Amino acid sequence: MRPHLKPLLIQAIPITLVVVLLAISLTLLRQAMNNPYDTEDLNEWLLLLNGLIIVILSGLIIYNSVQLVIRLKSKQAGSRYTARLMVAFAVLTIIPVLVVSFFSVNFLGDRIDAWFNVKIANALDDSLELSQHAFDVRMRQHLFNLEQVAKEMVTLNPNETTDFSTFLNRKREQLGAYEMVLLDANKKIIVYSGNDTDTILPSFPEDTIFRSLSLHGYMFQLEPTSDSKDTYSRVALTVQPGVETLVLTALFSLSKNNLSLAESVIKARSEYKQTEQNREQIKQYFRITLLLIMVLSILFSILAAFLYSQKLTEPIRSLLAGTVAVAEGNLSKKLPISDKDDFHLLARSFNIMTAHLTQARSESEFSQKLMEQQRDYLNIVLDHISSGVITIDENGIIRRINAAAEQVLQTPLKQYHGKSCEQLCTDSQSLSPLFAAIQPYFQNNAKEWQLEVNLPLPSGHQALVCKGTKLPSLEGYVLVIDDITEVIQAEHEAAWSEVARRLAHEIKNPLTPIQLSTERLQFKLLPELSDQSAKLLKRMSKTIIHQVDNMKIMVDAFSQYARAPALEFQHLNINMVVKDVAELYTRNSQQAEIVLNLEDVPNLQLDLNRIRQMLVNLVKNALEAMPEKQTFKQVILSTSQNHDKESLCYQHIVIEVSDNGEGISKDVIANLFTPYVSTKSSGTGLGLSIVKKIVEEHSGKIFANNRTDEINDNKGAKISVCLPLIN
Numbered sequence: 001m002r003p004h005l006k007p008l009l010i011q012a013i014p015i016t017l018v019v020v021l022l023a024i025s026l027t028l029l030r031q032a033m034n035n036p037y038d039t040e041d042l043n044e045w046l047l048l049l050n051g052l053i054i055v056i057l058s059g060l061i062i063y064n065s066v067q068l069v070i071r072l073k074s075k076q077a078g079s080r081y082t083a084r085l086m087v088a089f090a091v092l093t094i095i096p097v098l099v100v101s102f103f104s105v106n107f108l109g110d111r112i113d114a115w116f117n118v119k120i121a122n123a124l125d126d127s128l129e130l131s132q133h134a135f136d137v138r139m140r141q142h143l144f145n146l147e148q149v150a151k152e153m154v155t156l157n158p159n160e161t162t163d164f165s166t167f168l169n170r171k172r173e174q175l176g177a178y179e180m181v182l183l184d185a186n187k188k189i190i191v192y193s194g195n196d197t198d199t200i201l202p203s204f205p206e207d208t209i210f211r212s213l214s215l216h217g218y219m220f221q222l223e224p225t226s227d228s229k230d231t232y233s234r235v236a237l238t239v240q241p242g243v244e245t246l247v248l249t250a251l252f253s254l255s256k257n258n259l260s261l262a263e264s265v266i267k268a269r270s271e272y273k274q275t276e277q278n279r280e281q282i283k284q285y286f287r288i289t290l291l292l293i294m295v296l297s298i299l300f301s302i303l304a305a306f307l308y309s310q311k312l313t314e315p316i317r318s319l320l321a322g323t324v325a326v327a328e329g330n331l332s333k334k335l336p337i338s339d340k341d342d343f344h345l346l347a348r349s350f351n352i353m354t355a356h357l358t359q360a361r362s363e364s365e366f367s368q369k370l371m372e373q374q375r376d377y378l379n380i381v382l383d384h385i386s387s388g389v390i391t392i393d394e395n396g397i398i399r400r401i402n403a404a405a406e407q408v409l410q411t412p413l414k415q416y417h418g419k420s421c422e423q424l425c426t427d428s429q430s431l432s433p434l435f436a437a438i439q440p441y442f443q444n445n446a447k448e449w450q451l452e453v454n455l456p457l458p459s460g461h462q463a464l465v466c467k468g469t470k471l472p473s474l475e476g477y478v479l480v481i482d483d484i485t486e487v488i489q490a491e492h493e494a495a496w497s498e499v500a501r502r503l504a505h506e507i508k509n510p511l512t513p514i515q516l517s518t519e520r521l522q523f524k525l526l527p528e529l530s531d532q533s534a535k536l537l538k539r540m541s542k543t544i545i546h547q548v549d550n551m552k553i554m555v556d557a558f559s560q561y562a563r564a565p566a567l568e569f570q571h572l573n574i575n576m577v578v579k580d581v582a583e584l585y586t587r588n589s590q591q592a593e594i595v596l597n598l599e600d601v602p603n604l605q606l607d608l609n610r611i612r613q614m615l616v617n618l619v620k621n622a623l624e625a626m627p628e629k630q631t632f633k634q635v636i637l638s639t640s641q642n643h644d645k646e647s648l649c650y651q652h653i654v655i656e657v658s659d660n661g662e663g664i665s666k667d668v669i670a671n672l673f674t675p676y677v678s679t680k681s682s683g684t685g686l687g688l689s690i691v692k693k694i695v696e697e698h699s700g701k702i703f704a705n706n707r708t709d710e711i712n713d714n715k716g717a718k719i720s721v722c723l724p725l726i727n
Contacts, residue, residue: 014056015303021053050292057299064306082313089305097297135233135254139220142252143235145175147218150239150248168193178232178251185245209236213247223251315347322350331358387482394475396421396442408464408483409434409455412646430455434464434481441468442477452484461670463488489673515548567607567697574604574611574653574723578637581615585635590623592633592659599640601653604723606698614694617687618657618719625717626661634660642722649701649722658718663706672704688719695721 068083149171156163168180172193179194187210212219218237236249318335325333331354335347382389388405390413392398397420401413409431416424425432434453441449447470455462467480522541526534575598582594615637622635638656642649664672673692688704695702701722706715 014060017056021049021056024049050296054295054299057296057303061299061302061306064303064310068306081316082309085313086305086309089309090302093301093305094298097294097301135222136220138254139222139233139235139252142175142177142233142250143218143220143237146235146237146248146250149175149180149250150237153239153248164191165193172250175250176252178253180248180250182239183247183249185247187247190246209234209249210247212236213238222254319346319350322354326354326357331361387480390479390481391471392421392442392477392479398424399476405481406646407648408481410462410648434466438466438468438479446470461485515545518544518548567610569605569607571603572606572608572611574601574606574655575639577606577608577611578615578639578655581612581619582637584616585619585623588623590626590628590633592623592626592635594619595634595636597636597638599638601639601641602725604653604725606723610694610697614691614721615655615657617691618721621687622657622659622661622717622719626659630661632660649720652700652722652724655721655723656718657721658707658716660716663715664704664717669704669706673702691719691721695723699724 068086072080072083149168152171153164153167156167164182168182168191171177172180172195179192181189181193182191183189209219209221213236218235220233220235222231223234231254232251233254234249234251236247239246239248315335322333322335333354335350337347337351382400382402383404385402386404388408389400389402390398390405391400397418398413398416399418401417406413411428411431413424416427421435425435433455437451437453446468448468450465450467453464453466455464462483463485465482465484468477469480470477518541522537525537529537578598579596582596585592585594588594619635619637623633626633636656636658638654638658640654640656642652642654644650673688692702703720703722705718705720707718
């Protein structure tokens with residue numbers, strides 16, 4: 001069974017039963033009112049049926065009341081409005097029923113009392129007396145006629161029965177009597193004369209007649225026939241034609257109309273007397289009946305108020321439920337449309353509204369999905385471009401930062417999302433020049449601008465290009481920041497490479513002729529010179545040849561820096577290469593201790609010769625950087641894998657070469673990897689430049705800084721090389 005049909009059946013079946021029982025009760029009530037004197041059995045059935053109807057109606061009312069209370073407690077839509085409407089309907093119906101019932105009871109009692117008016121009773125008595133008097137007059141007339149017959153009979157011979165018979169037949173016909181009978185003192189019929197020839201025996205008079213005759217000598221009364229269809233006037237008297245006293249009696253027919261009227265009067269008077277005796281019982285019966293009708297009317301009114309209020313508020317409850325569903329986001333809710341009430345326009349409008357809302361939500365979801373796709377696309381683009389992007393609103397609050405911005409500025413910026421630029425500059429002093437440079441553009445409300453900024457870093461200066469554009473839809477700017485440090489360095493290196501190549505070409509060409517010429521001069525002139533001059537020539541020639549060799553070494557360095565050899569990558573363990581290089585410098589002229597601090601790191605794709613050259617240059621540079629007078633010298637070579645996501649060397653193998661010397665001065669550290677920059681008097685300034693070039697050939701990074709051992713208070717320089725796991 002469908003769930004929504006169950007409540008309907010719960011109420012439809014009892015209501016149908018009530019209607020059937022009420023029809024039966026009304027039928028019995030009508031019969032009881034038609035015959036109020038014989039209603040004992042009907043009263044029992046009426047009480048039983050009406051009691052059953054009251055029980056069913058009370059059950060329905062209790063059921064609906066419980067359902068309404070449940071809806072009120074659960075705060076269902078429209079429940080309070082239904083309750084108020086039900087109470088209003090119940091009050092509007094119960095009060096008139098009570099008022100009408102009150103006046104009906106009083107009116108009914110007055111009307112019943114009015115039935116038993118004294119005048120009506122007297123009129124009925126007078127009518128009965130009048131009818132009896134009319135019959136008395138008629139019967140006395142018959143008695144008078146019979147007396148005349150008796151007088152004539154005296155003249156007849158009492159011994160001639162034939163004469164009596166002929167006489168009575170003639171007189172009967174003359175008077176119009178129904179029959180005449182002559183009896184003796186022993187009640188024996190002497191002569192009989194009657195109209196009915198089929199009747200063998202006459203209607204014998206009752207014994208009361210003879211008693212009246214013995215007292216008065218005559219009598220008259222109404223007497224019905226044997227079949228009780230007609231009523232006659234019987235008159236009788238004594239007659240004495242001879243010595244013996246005889247009885248003469250006769251039956252005279254009466255007018256049927258008069259008889260009918262007389263019977264009607266008698267019956268009406270009898271019924272009136274009986275009704276008057278049962279007056280209080282009738283009044284009580286009608287009061288009980290009216291009370292039952294009133295109770296049924298009240299119960300029907302309450303039940304009708306329940307049902308009608310629910311039916312009337314059903315569209316409103318549906319609308320409220322639909323509104324709640326829409327408020328909860330269920331836009332598929334549809335209201336039933338019926339043309340039987342005035343709410344169909346509202347229901348149709350609601351359905352149209354939900355359809356429009358559904359369409360609008362679909363369009364909004366589509367637009368939102370499209371915006372999310374565009375946002376995701378923009379996020380992907382911003383996260384994968386090499387330029388740093390920062391969005392700043394009109395109040396100087398950072399609204400957006402991409403991952404490249406952290407790499408470009410070498411500062412963790414995600415934590416400053418939603419914070420001011422001033423706080424960022426306070427926490428990161430190195431970024432202050434950048435925001436100080438762009439602040440005038442913000443103040444002048446410039447639409448587009450571009451500038452270059454150099455940021456001081458511990459490892460040197462960082463050159464940035466910052467482009468700013470005012471956002472058209474929002475009050476603020478978008479900053480695009482590019483790190484051009486490597487570009488500038490590449491330009492410098494390219495220029496220095498060209499210089500080195502030209503110098504190597506220009507210097508190398510005359511070196512060999514100079515050396516050969518010097519050796520030839522020494523060979524030619526030495527035999528011809530004196531010992532003193534020969535010694536001078538040898539010393540000068542040796543100096544020239546030594547300087548030429550030094551120049552050749554410099555030219556080779558120039559050539560090595562200028563050329564870009566083809567790399568031969570192979571799968572190598574960097575720890576093995578570090579150990580090999582460390583083995584070369586185990587016994588060194590500086591008597592420095594070589595310490596290895598190697599972690600287990602993955603293998604890399606490296607060019608063995610170039611990496612070995614890089615490590616040799618770094619170790620050699622570290623040994624040469626320590627003062628000769630320093631008693632304890634130490635060079636530490638370490639390898640590790642960087643797992644710090646905030647670090648610039650995340651997912652890199654880090655090779656560190658550090659010493660415990662005097663460190664690097666601040667003036668030199670910024671340009672340490674620039675060609676021809678050296679702190680040694682005999683250095684060419686190309687060693688670290690070549691190291692940097694080798695690192696860049698392997699897509700790595702190199703940093704230089706000073707270290708501080710807080711435990712032993714040892715200072716020194718540290719060169720960090722970061723090689724990617726995938727290159």
